Amino acid sequence: MPQYLSPGVYVEELPGSRTIQGVSTSVAAFVGPTRFGPTSGRPELLTSYADFVGIYGDPADLRFGDNGQFRNHVALGVKGFFDEGGASLYVVRAFAHRDTGAPEDDHGRTRLVSPGEDPDASPPPAGLTLRARFPGTAGNLRVILTLRSGNDCLVQPNSGPALTRVREFDTVWAVTGGSHPAGSVNVVRRNPADGSWFLSGESRIDLDDVVAVYPISVLVEVQRPTTDARGLPVFGPTVTVGEFGFDPRPIGTGLTTVLTANPPTRRQALTVPLAIEGAADLLAAGDPQDAAAAALAQLLFGATLETASNPATPPANRQRVVTLADGTDGNAPDVTEYEGMPTFADYQDDLTALPFNGLLAIEAIEDISIVSAPGSSTGWNTDPALGTPIAQAIAGAVVSHCERLLYRVAALDAPPNSLPTTVLDYRNLRSSTHAALYFPWLVVSHPIEGTRITVPPSAYMAGVWARSDNTRGVIKAPANEVIRSALDLELRVNKAQQDLLNPEGVNCLRYFPGSGFLVWGARTISDDPEWKYLSIRRYFNYVERSIDQGTQWVVFEINGPALWDAVRQTVEGFLFTEWKNGALLGRSPEQGYFVRCDESTMTPDDLDNGRLICQIGIAAAKPAEFVIFRISQFTATTQS
Incomplete structure (x- = not known):
């Protein structure tokens, strides 16, 4: 009970009558x-x-x-x-x-190796492996990896060279000056002391030493194996998985973070169809640039990376297509x-x-x-x-x-x-x-x-x-x-x-x-x-579950006449609606259902043990399974 200690107007909210909402049955x-x-x-x-x-x-x-x-x-x-x-x-x-002892053996997979390497060599060459995230012959995907590069993000304001349209840990292709320009994979970093940008490579690269910086990423697309109208095996339409950079941080959205056995979000866990294995070994070196460069080199090869300097390069010239194999149902x-x-x-x-x-x-x-x-x-x-x-x-x-x-x-x-x-x-x-x-x-x-x-x-x-x-x-x-x-x-x-x-x-x-x-x-x-x-079975399920969910508020309330009346009114209100909708028999509500919750339904032992017992009876309408018309012949009579 609230306390009233000083004169004034007090506004209080009182709970209204409880209702039961019918649950879904479909x-x-x-x-x-x-x-x-x-x-x-x-x-x-x-x-x-x-x-x-x-x-x-x-x-x-x-x-x-x-x-x-x-x-x-x-x-x-x-x-x-x-x-x-x-x-x-x-x-x-x-x-x-x-019965192979390894659940992953049912997944489609392929090892990414450089040109000339034998993927079946023993020991196998170091590299990344693409694997379908889930088992099945539908995991024998065709994977299309496309290098994407943006426009030069190096600007030359009066205060000196700077970067625009990039974020820290973005992967870029940096072109150095000289008579024979060369490029390399680098990661954008920021100096915590003064906030200036620099590029992380084999050694720190200041912006004064480059002539162009192109943001790069990888577009990952897949085609699922299916059958055509004749029942012959074909690959389905191209579906985009996403465009990824190489941010190595667990909180990032980089390739090695999303394309894993357990992606960070529920949506990715259901819709990302493949994982990249071996990325942890690349990250073990600790240098983001080394990891990004190594991953790109295995995914796309060096010749493909060199096209980053020309964003207008046709996609076919900057793609690598691989097919996963050995997935089973x-x-x-x-x-x-x-x-x-x-x-x-x-x-x-x-x-x-x-x-x-x-x-x-x-x-x-x-x-x-x-x-x-x-x-x-x-x-x-x-x-x-x-x-x-x-x-x-x-x-x-x-x-x-x-x-x-x-x-x-x-x-x-x-x-x-x-x-x-x-x-x-x-x-x-x-x-x-x-x-x-x-x-x-x-x-x-x-x-x-x-x-x-x-x-x-x-x-x-x-x-x-x-x-x-x-x-x-x-x-x-x-x-x-x-x-x-x-x-x-x-x-x-x-x-x-x-x-x-x-x-x-x-x-x-x-x-x-x-x-x-x-x-x-x-x-x-x-x-x-x-x-x-x-x-009848499904209707009783509906009524029982609706009452079950709609009366959870009763638990731990004071088990007395006031609560009994409230429970009875709540259930009767729900059943009255059902009777009006024709689900219960009877020309009056009393013929269609009854609800009892009082001293007659509970013993002192029930009350001592915290039990509230409400008895409910319903006369559910049954289907007219047999429709019978009794027709007889009679002789017409004339009336004067």
């Missing part, structure tokens, strides 16, 4: 193999297919070392998710290193990679990021409500030695993750090339209120090749869920919705076949003339009839 997470991208660390929120391609690569096929070539179902699923109406997505890359990921491993290792070796891999990486992201592992039911998830389907183990891991995290639901795929009876056997392997199974696979157009391909439906269904949530609300069953991406279905299910599958919780995708390809099922794979409808 944020999805996909786990599976991709062509490129980080293998550990918290995933970044993606809001478009272009965001995914920039980090994880395009949808060209994957090439697993132990199983051959397979469709890139995660990339295809991400495109399908956004095409179907999804807006927010997290992706976790599942990667299985080859690793082995086909097993259930271990999908679940996540506390002992996972990768090239980044960031101890704070390594524990976040597989499903472990998304446990701490509270917004996620939909989880899928697109493609995990394909043929490469079968162990030929044991003859047991790894696909079911991966599906089980995803479902267990959703059950443990409470407010998540898994979208599952039936195995490809399945018949209704085999799908039924697959579904009967597990029961869960937190999962929905879809059959059959979809036929869509490949975004690169333009050919018709079959893809698992779960990622596309996640997009349909998100679209239905955003347009109609989570209480609306995500069914009788058009599948926008579908060109056809792997198998056109008929009514008799769905009569077999629907009661068991297999959601069928159907074709109806005039309507197109529709989602024609909205059930979970639960044997509990109270939770057989997907919309």
Whole structure:
């Protein structure tokens, strides 16, 4: 209580009534193999297919070392998710290193050597190595290094020669005078005593001893390997990584600072596709000029550096193009990679990021409500030695993750090339209120090749869920919705076949003339009839999580009648809005829900142990799955 000690007017702010805001139900997470991208660390929120391609690569096929070539179902699923109406997505890359003992062996790489040196010599020649930051065949990049030079920055004011348009630690090409002008790589430094500029070289170079100073940098561009419309390997469009100087300081933006295994910013860590190894050896000498000169000499060669004196030199004459090699997509990921491993290792070796891999990486992201592992039911998830389907183990891991995290639901795929009876056997392997199974696979157009391909439906269904949530609300069953991406279905299910599958919780995708390809099922794979409808499971997740988040203010408040009334009013206000929106049954609020929080819900033992118990009941509206019109014939009568 405030103290009033002297006469006056006191203005106080009092808290108003608390409200509960409904949480999002349309944020999805996909786990599976991709062509490129980080293998550990918290995933970044993606809001478009272009965001995914920039980090994880395009949808060209994957090439697993132990199983051959397979469709890139995660990339295809991400495109399908956004095409179907999804807006927010997290992706976790599942990667299985080859059994080489060194995670970096799966990265594309090349050693930069001077002309005439043998890169395979033993011992190898001293030099820099370019390495893809992430594993994958998409890491076999074509790297284009271009020398960039600016106009002469040496000026001659009355007070003597000076430099303009440069900063300390900038790298320059300094041309000395004489009958045979020569140039050298130098670093701009400032005298701390009087603030004057000088150039650091083999020895200190005063500005009086040079006739021209050209700022130089290196433009780094990459082209990613992909396939063309015929499926042949080609390099994609040129993408600029950045233009870099050679500032050696850790706080700088130089080449040897940004192009590392762990760049200084989160954006660089996701979008810079390559690293330069061996720079630490160059910096060991301690002289910035020596490091810059050595790096430039290995990156571009001396003849290229001499073109710095002429900024108009065509780019083709000041470029070096190298191609990284030996990057692989690793082995086909097993259930271990999908679940996540506390002992996972990768090239980044960031101890704070390594524990976040597989499903472990998304446990701490509270917004996620939909989880899928697109493609995990394909043929490469079968162990030929044991003859047991790894696909079911991966599906089980995803479902267990959703059950443990409470407010998540898994979208599952039936195995490809399945018949209704085999799908039924697959579904009967597990029961869960937190999962929905879809059959059959979809036929869509490949975004690169333009050919018709079959893809698992779960990622596309996640997009349909998100679209239905955003347009109609989570209480609306995500069914009788058009599948926008579908060109056809792997198998056109008929009514008799769905009569077999629907009661068991297999959601069928159907074709109806005039309507197109529709989602024609909205059930979970639960044997509990109270939770057989997907919309009911997801709606209760929405209500429970909204109340959970909206009542955190209650913790440590005084546990008495005033608090009980406040909690009851807060929850009732939220449920009244839900009833008005049609999510709850009843012609009056009292028929749609009840909220009790008083002496009848708590015992003295509860109060002594700090427990506040609020009992809530809701009558959620269920979908009209069977629409029945009873029609009878009657005889008309005449009235006089």
